[in-house]
Amino acid sequence: MADGSAGTSVAKYVGYKISRVRWKPQPSGAIRPSDVFVAGSWDDKVNRVAVWRYDPSAPPSPPSSPSAPYPSEEGFVEPARVCEVGVEGDVMDLRFVDEERMAVGLSSGSVALLHFRAPQKTITRSRQWDRIHYITTRLQPRPVTAVATSGLTIATGGEDGRINILHPENSAPLRTIENADNAVVTGLVSTMKTELLATSSSGQLKLWDLRAPSVETPSRIMVISGDSHPLRCLDRCPNQPHLVAVGRSNGTVCLWDLRQDKLPVSILSGHTADIWEIQFHRHHPNHLFTCSQDCTLWHWDASPPSPSLSSSLLTSSRLSHRHNPPSSHRATDHAPNSTPWLSGHVKQGKFDVTYLLHDKLPVNSFDVESKHVVCGTDSEMLFLVPNLTFR
């Protein structure tokens, strides 16, 4: 299914619709990329968070092994389930707090802190903040929609328009922004520990400064004038924190420069339905990934053309499938003050897009770690796209 800049993808039926997948972070200083990820389910009778192990370098397990009920095709490594835990309600968002613990936002309005112990192969609930997203009273809980972490600080947003700031050691929220949004908070990302960016279903991007003793109004509101399509998700560029990419319900990606005006720098169209997740590659920020309700996972490459390639790029149009030249990191990847995403090139649509996946049902979530992408869909499948190449 995968083509373009990646190896052959591996599909694994899991028997439930997946709402979130996340690679477990490696301890700092680790050289090998993570081979463990977690997947959360939604819309099922009993929802769960399962831990999976995927190591493409391991020898394929024999087809008759008890852990693999279905014989895998020869030469393919399937992810193997390590352990799982049931949760109440849909898993709406999931983020790791440290190497072992993760915060899970649930549709029951609660946030669970799950603890995965690799040696024991167990996952348990170590804390739960019950119904911290609600309307008027806790008897009317509303789904948590977004979870962001920064160090040990957890921020959660909900359909009630609240933002809660939590800490694993505290059973009560550290603080609550009561009316953070008059509609629904759809995505959260924390920048520089003290700032929080939130997207809203009313089409606004809000910047919250948590240093202020009491936060009631956002320090900035950014909008797309005359356009109220809900925003669905966001990510900020790892090396240019002022660059924020936002996915919208109409399938477009908006790029905001927080240093500038409240309007986006550019709006890139592509997907035909809601973008559910968006992510810059942590080490190659010229590469952006999006997954969508239109059943696809895209890889956007805005690397500026090198002189030798420029002539060929002039003829290449958008959505072309560029073949992979040998991986090379140009100086521009790490230049402190420039990013191709804010350059004229991107505005003119000069970037490459590759389909990493085209499924039959919506792609809800993905996570890129090093060269591997894991992604979860409504067709009850986990996909692993190994060995991405970056120019």
Place this chain on the structure above:
Amino acid sequence: MKDRQRLRKSWLEIKTLLNTLVWRLCSSEGEMDDSFQRASLYPTTLLVPGLPANCPLLASWSGPQRLVLFPRPTEGARQWAGLAQVSWDAAQWNSITRRLANQSHGYFLSLHEAGREGEGQSLQGSDILLYSRYFRSALHECVLGLRGRGSSSWEHERQAQVFSTMALVWHLVEILFIEVLPAGCLVKQLVEWVTWAGQERDKKRLKEILGHTPPDSHHGYWRMVYRLVLTGRLSEARNLLAHHSAFSAREDVSHNCSRVWTSCWGRLRWSDPPPPSPEESSNGWQQWRREVTARREAGAFLSLRQLQLLSRCAFVNTHLFPQVLSGEEEVFSEPEIVGSCESWYELMVARVLFTTPLVMSSDYDLVYSAEAAMKTFGVVSPEPLDSLLLAALKHSPLEVVYGAKLAEFLIIEYASSLLAHPSLWQVAMDYLSECPTQGRHHMVLHLERIPLTSARKAAKVLQLCRKFQLKELEESVCRVMAMKELRSGRLGAAFSWCLQSQDSVFAAFLAERYFTSYQTLGEFMDLDLLDNLGAAMLISKKLTFLGKYREFHQLFADGEFRPAGQLLVSLLTSGVVPKRFWLTLLMDSLPLLNLKDEIVFSSEDTVALSHCLQQLTSSHSRIDQSQSTSKSHDSEKAPPPDQSSKLSLLRVALCRNLALATLQEAELS
């Protein structure tokens, strides 16, 4: 070209039928299954908690798997006044079968996409075959999954039976309809079809027999030999015969026997590569047949007669062999032969293999053999599976499933069974979307019953509505979500839902709510939303008014008095403002009228404003009159004192402004 189109058409028919077969067979298998039969024959009694005893009940369907119970209206005192909902689970969807549902959904969509894309070129037969095999392998995987893991429950075993039956039917359909096989190849595929299901079992049994010493003393020895010969597995048959104690004792017999077998079967080319033409292969077949007959007459099977002598001890009639080999049809009614077959279709394939091996899928020989085999096998009242297979052989794809005429009906039924599970609705919708006549109707019926547990789920339902252009449903989903937010007092969230569906009626309603809250609170709620309305403002007149009114406030706050005044006048004169809001707007003109160093309103504007004021007071007095006539004792209540003072303030300010403006205009002219 035409052939391919026909092929594609029939494939699509069959494919949709087979997809729906899961459901059908679940019920039909149930009839064959004893315990299930018991369950369906004897009604289950269910005690609904909270219901009083002996309460007469009525019931109504509220979904594919739901009943609503309510008390029957009776003359006597009502024992119970309420509703109870009884729903049952779709047990057929567990994690293993859901995998099958998702996989076949993928194939279904891929195939339909391929069909649409290749409108000009038509679908390749090889593509169809590929998907058909994918589908069968998915079925097989599902059966393995259900039987695997050692913890096979009764329910799993029942499902495994259903799916292996499906695989059996589907395999036959694939051979007959999808694969285009040259003469002589069909029979090979049929043999494969018939042996495939029992392969594992045969292997096990063969091992058991060979493990017995001597093998021929095993009670199933000769039956196995027959089975192997009848299904064309001759080398295996020869091998088994060689293990007979008599043969191992007498070398020459074994050798002779082997030679006969080899020479007979070496001449029959019914395997790969396919013969160059039907005529040639037919000639080959005839030659082979003549040779076997000649050899028999010449006594070449003498050794087999000895074999027969030997076998007489084991009560088996081995003389059947030469007859079988030379195609004497009566032999297929011999009890030994019939007894060695596990089903009538095994007997049929054996018959075809030895009598008309060059049969084509469209030949009547196939049907004849099938009917004869059924008769010999003693199938008096054909069970569902039997009629299915026979219908397939008779080449009537639409009758493969019980003679049901409507593929669409079956798809809808299948989709409904998917919908009985809470999380397979997305899969079901894709099936329904392929039903041209009833599909949309069912889609709407089911989609509007999906519980909208979160905004994200609602967004997914909305996206389906947009994909399938269900405009009304889109509006209703947004309205349900908006009402939910409104009831929680969250106007902003309600508003964002309303904007998504461009619902003008609801937008007007919300705009009014916003304005009312402004009137009572003195400030606007959800300013960030209202300030960024843009083109969304045009959804409803009232929303336009709200947006423009907010614009007026902003202009005023920025000190842009003249444009603010112009906007206010145009708002009041355009007729978009409901009359009950006029006073608020007129009062907003007061600070502009009382500006010390600037005249904002021209004389014309002032007249317009005065006109509005006049209309307002006259309507007030009309209301007063009507109120005083109807409720004379209450007449002094209107107009309220603060309102009348407001009105007089306005009047004064307007008069002053009119004077100043006229003077200024006169000076300028």
